Amino acid sequence: MLRRIYIRLLWWHPAAFRWRFGDEMLESFYHARDTRARLRLLADGVVSLARQWLLRPEFHEPFDASPAPVDGVRLPAFYTFEPYQPRPAALLQGGLIAIASILFAVFLINKGGNAVRPLLIGVYHSRLGLLPVSRDSITANGVNSQVKFGPDPVDPLETAARAYFTTNPVLRALDSDRDLILTRWEIDAAPEVLRRLDTNHDGKLSAEECGMLQRAGSTIPPQVLEQLRARFMRVNPVLDALDTDGNFEISAAEIANSPAALRTLDKNHDGSLTADEILPPYIVKRILEQRNRPRVVTRPWE
């Protein structure tokens, strides 16, 4: 009960604060020894809520907390020296001067003749072969070029997870911050989220409410439809875990017990569910095989 109230209190904090510190504050609550300590944390949460909304408007937007650049090794960055925005008239004037300067330079290049040649970069070496290439080392026959591909810049597991989370309404609802990870926070909020998916208000979730598509007006025989529902619930690990009694629907009791059911998928016991724990195993296996396959192409030298 106290935990639910604390979670609710954290939900009411500004999004930027909650996103950055919510998980850790909840972790502190889990570490509380007894009811007295939890009540103290609740009071601290109420004060924090008031403080963040009333006294910290500057932190309602996320900010960059990355390490500051070391002096002398600064990365190039654009910034203004003054804290205020220049006047629109000044911006317009500056823009016109810049355009006029460019036009003047183009005019000089076209019409200036030899007078501006010394100013043009590369004009004295504007021929092919500027950088001579020595091919003396290529003497033997049958020299091949071997191209090794590095890791794919886009993780295929992440791509698959994004598609899976987008098409599965249960996962889409559970993953409230869209980071493709069900955090401890989101797992705890699962009962409330799942109840919102109950569109016919019968207290339980059918396969259709969990995302099984059925064409309007289809005439699938009831026994085939039942098999399709069973297959749909079994093939999705999250739905399979939630449906603890195996009747291919998620009852009110199973919704209430959903945090514990979801935690059974947490293979590495880190408190959160990542794509490799959520996606159907056959998809994860195929992606991992594809990702670990060495990609080397050998071509004859041309």
Add this chain to the structure above:
Amino acid sequence: MRPSSDEFLPLQPAMLHILLALAGEKLHGYGIMQEILRQSEGRVDLGPGTLYDNLQRLLKQRLVEETSGPRDEPNSRRRYYRLSSLGRAVLTAEITRLDTVVHEGAMKLQLPRRA
């Protein structure tokens, strides 16, 4: 341009304790609370709301920066924090200032100073 450490003085007590806790090693939020409790011999028990409120201000002022966790905890969702060079300079200036205050107070009240 890097701000002067004097601009941040005097530090609020909670901020001072947080900077002190981070002076030794990088810590996550709960670790900071435990370290403050240890350093103050149980007298200062910061709640998470107070801790993270001060932490976000210290992050904004660049006195503290986020860093990666230890190698044996690569997949943890915990965020680790450490003192920035500016934070260390500010902490040093604050300790020097407090030392002056303590010295002056001990002289005025004729208290024996701890070795």
